[in-house]
Amino acid sequence: MKLFEHEAKTVFSNYEISTPQGGLATSPKRAREIAAQINAPVAVKAQVLVAGRGKAGGILFAVSPREAELAAKKLLNTEIKGFKVQSILVEEKIHVQRELYLSIAVDRSNRCYVAIASSEGGVEIEEIAAATPEKIVKVFVDPLHGFRLHHARQVAKRLGYSGSRMENLATVLLKLYEVAMDYDAELAEINPLVETPEGKFVAVDTRLIIDDNALYRHSEFERRLTEEGEAELPPLELEARKSGLAYVKLEGNVGVIGNGAGLVMTTLDVIQLYGGSPANFLDIGGGASADVMAAALNLVFSDPRVKVVFINILGGITRCDEVARGILGAKGRVGFLKPVVVRLVGTNEEEGRRILTNAGIHVLDSMEEAAKRAVEIAKTGG
Amino acid sequence: MGVLVDKGIKAIVQGITGTQGSFHTKLLLDYGTQVVAGVTPRKGGTRVHGVPVYNAVKEAVKKHGANASIIFVPARFAADAALEAVEGGLKTIVIITEHIPVKDAIHVMARAKQHGATVIGPNTPGIITPGECKLGVMPAHVFKPGIVGIVSRSGTLTYEIAAGISAKRLGQSTCLGLGGDPVVGLSFVDVLKMFEVDEDTEAVALIGEIGGNLEELAAEFISREGYSKPVVAFVAGRTAPPGKRMGHAGAIIMGGAGTAQSKIDAFEAAGVGVAEKPSDVARLLAKRFEKEKYI
Numbered sequence A: 001m002k003l004f005e006h007e008a009k010t011v012f013s014n015y016e017i018s019t020p021q022g023g024l025a026t027s028p029k030r031a032r033e034i035a036a037q038i039n040a041p042v043a044v045k046a047q048v049l050v051a052g053r054g055k056a057g058g059i060l061f062a063v064s065p066r067e068a069e070l071a072a073k074k075l076l077n078t079e080i081k082g083f084k085v086q087s088i089l090v091e092e093k094i095h096v097q098r099e100l101y102l103s104i105a106v107d108r109s110n111r112c113y114v115a116i117a118s119s120e121g122g123v124e125i126e127e128i129a130a131a132t133p134e135k136i137v138k139v140f141v142d143p144l145h146g147f148r149l150h151h152a153r154q155v156a157k158r159l160g161y162s163g164s165r166m167e168n169l170a171t172v173l174l175k176l177y178e179v180a181m182d183y184d185a186e187l188a189e190i191n192p193l194v195e196t197p198e199g200k201f202v203a204v205d206t207r208l209i210i211d212d213n214a215l216y217r218h219s220e221f222e223r224r225l226t227e228e229g230e231a232e233l234p235p236l237e238l239e240a241r242k243s244g245l246a247y248v249k250l251e252g253n254v255g256v257i258g259n260g261a262g263l264v265m266t267t268l269d270v271i272q273l274y275g276g277s278p279a280n281f282l283d284i285g286g287g288a289s290a291d292v293m294a295a296a297l298n299l300v301f302s303d304p305r306v307k308v309v310f311i312n313i314l315g316g317i318t319r320c321d322e323v324a325r326g327i328l329g330a331k332g333r334v335g336f337l338k339p340v341v342v343r344l345v346g347t348n349e350e351e352g353r354r355i356l357t358n359a360g361i362h363v364l365d366s367m368e369e370a371a372k373r374a375v376e377i378a379k380t381g382g
Numbered sequence B: 001m002g003v004l005v006d007k008g009i010k011a012i013v014q015g016i017t018g019t020q021g022s023f024h025t026k027l028l029l030d031y032g033t034q035v036v037a038g039v040t041p042r043k044g045g046t047r048v049h050g051v052p053v054y055n056a057v058k059e060a061v062k063k064h065g066a067n068a069s070i071i072f073v074p075a076r077f078a079a080d081a082a083l084e085a086v087e088g089g090l091k092t093i094v095i096i097t098e099h100i101p102v103k104d105a106i107h108v109m110a111r112a113k114q115h116g117a118t119v120i121g122p123n124t125p126g127i128i129t130p131g132e133c134k135l136g137v138m139p140a141h142v143f144k145p146g147i148v149g150i151v152s153r154s155g156t157l158t159y160e161i162a163a164g165i166s167a168k169r170l171g172q173s174t175c176l177g178l179g180g181d182p183v184v185g186l187s188f189v190d191v192l193k194m195f196e197v198d199e200d201t202e203a204v205a206l207i208g209e210i211g212g213n214l215e216e217l218a219a220e221f222i223s224r225e226g227y228s229k230p231v232v233a234f235v236a237g238r239t240a241p242p243g244k245r246m247g248h249a250g251a252i253i254m255g256g257a258g259t260a261q262s263k264i265d266a267f268e269a270a271g272v273g274v275a276e277k278p279s280d281v282a283r284l285l286a287k288r289f290e291k292e293k294y295i
Helices: A005-014 A028-038 A065-076 A125-131 A149-158 A163-182 A212-217 A219-228 A235-242 A261-273 A290-301 A320-334 A349-358 A367-380 B019-031 B057-064 B075-087 B102-115 B156-167 B188-197 B214-225 B260-269 B278-294
Strands: A022-025 A042-046 A059-062 A088-092 A098-107 A112-118 A136-140 A185-195 A201-203 A206-210 A246-249 A254-258 A280-283 A308-315 A340-346 B010-014 B034-039 B051-054 B068-071 B092-095 B118-120 B126-129 B133-136 B145-152 B172-177 B203-209 B231-236
Touching: A005 A088, A005 A163, A005 A206, A022 A028, A028 A042, A028 A065, A028 A088, A042 A065, A059 A065, A065 A088, A098 A125, A098 A163, A112 A125, A112 A149, A112 A163, A112 B102, A125 A136, A136 A149, A149 A163, A163 A185, A163 A201, A206 A212, A212 A219, A212 B102, A235 A246, A235 A290, A254 A261, A254 A290, A254 A367, A261 A280, A261 A308, A261 A367, A261 B156, A261 B203, A261 B231, A280 A290, A290 A308, A290 A320, A308 A320, A308 A367, A308 B156, A320 A340, A320 A349, A340 A349, A340 A367, A367 B278, B010 B019, B010 B057, B010 B075, B019 B034, B019 B133, B034 B057, B051 B057, B057 B075, B068 B075, B068 B133, B075 B092, B075 B102, B092 B133, B102 B118, B145 B156, B145 B188, B156 B172, B156 B203, B156 B278, B172 B188, B188 B203, B188 B214, B203 B214, B203 B278, B214 B231, B214 B260, B231 B260, B231 B278
Parallel strands: A254 A280, A254 A308, A308 A340, B010 B034, B010 B068, B034 B051, B068 B092, B092 B118, B145 B172, B145 B203, B203 B231
Antiparallel strands: A022 A088, A042 A059, A042 A088, A098 A112, A098 A185, A112 A136, A185 A201, A185 A206, A246 A280, B126 B133, B126 B172
């Protein structure tokens, strides 16, 4: 789960990482009030969960409360990369001597956390990695010992710091690690971390992504997610999340339902290979009761772009006859509103096929043949 | 013989009294896997399909000399169960459970390494050496004893490809699922090394997907070490959009890294045959062995 910048900043400041003075506004009037309180030039920042917000025009600057109000008015009415701006963060503008990058992330292949730092902050880490890889410092964290102050000092030193500034920077990094551990972060990032002319370090922009599988340990955010949904998700994905289905909306017109993430991903690829374009990813997992199948069909049918639905099931532990009954049950409940192509193989496939054929549903046994058929229907309408 | 599991495995099932644990215990027993005990805290003293249940791993190990475990414990308690297995001295630990927090998985892997235990998973279908031993949840009838070692990051896709390999009468030496999570106990490279020294394995099918860089590391390893056995790769997720999790927690393209294309390019650069669609894996392997027959 991605946290909004203002949520992440609240967490960071609770860990004594300094963040710019400011406040959250949902109206231009409130933005003006906050700017008046700050009584200095401010940044007005759209709270949207998309990368590249600055470049997309999501950050404006204002030198007076009146200007802040106008900036807020402008942002609150726009969409940024397709997402509506519902709130804005009004913050004091920080004087920059230098912009740094700091993060704690998961290193998958080394099976540990990694502290990443760079003296070239302010742009995305991928850009730094491409342009000046030598300016990235990485320290892998031993899971059994953790990240300690001496590790943090080492990082600060490698970025060229000494004395009290080295100590201050190391402290920020150590606190960032504590945030990452306490919040089960997939990524805890400060970019830029601004070094001011006075030698202070201020977290000007922050990102905190919580591991979805650990959300049960962070009930305050889990509640926000179930109540309001993740603002970045398209409506169909929100609905899928509520019914516990793994669904991803794509741009094409061939709807897909299958069991197992790898098989469904491959189904999408095969559809594309045969000249079609998949409308979604939808993994119903093990088992395929009428309930689950009906929910899946409802979801896929409700996408207006979908012209045909390809159900690709490989029965393993789940028997094909159970799957066939699930499909029939779902058909009885929601109807086949659009053409459906079924591919069903695996345990008890003869029985499964017989059940569906008797009900007038044609079943194919090759995934590739079925994909071709679905693509054809999408192109010609049947 | 295959790798990691054989007839000598004496397994315990952690979470044996749950629906999944009990169901699969029956299938493991039917396959001939030696399931010597089950563990469920507070359910000690009962039996499941005739298998004695204990409260703790250490009791089960002491009474039955177990050396492996398969874990069906719910996500919130699964890491703890795995740590108990590690500390109990078990050397092969299969974690079937999905949705374990990454932080917990990282800790489990570090402890396992310290104790010299091999962890398969989490979020894996497990491992099978056809005709000898199954420590997993895969449908056994798909697999036939044979010469292809399969290593994969997914479940049903693996069954699809394994069925194709069985149909071509090549069969499998061992089939191992690394698991669909971002942090798992084994890498493709680890398993390639095992297959390299396994007498029964004559070729390898490597089934990858988007996310992370395990495939790129495998390609690099194959070309650097001059891997001695033919490898055919398949990579799922060519059409996956960036930033979206495709079912598996680990199947996500982040910041432009982990795309299917990057993996395919790496394999091709290493001279590894890349199958365009699942059925091509068996076809490419079969062609390889037909050719060799006539040389």
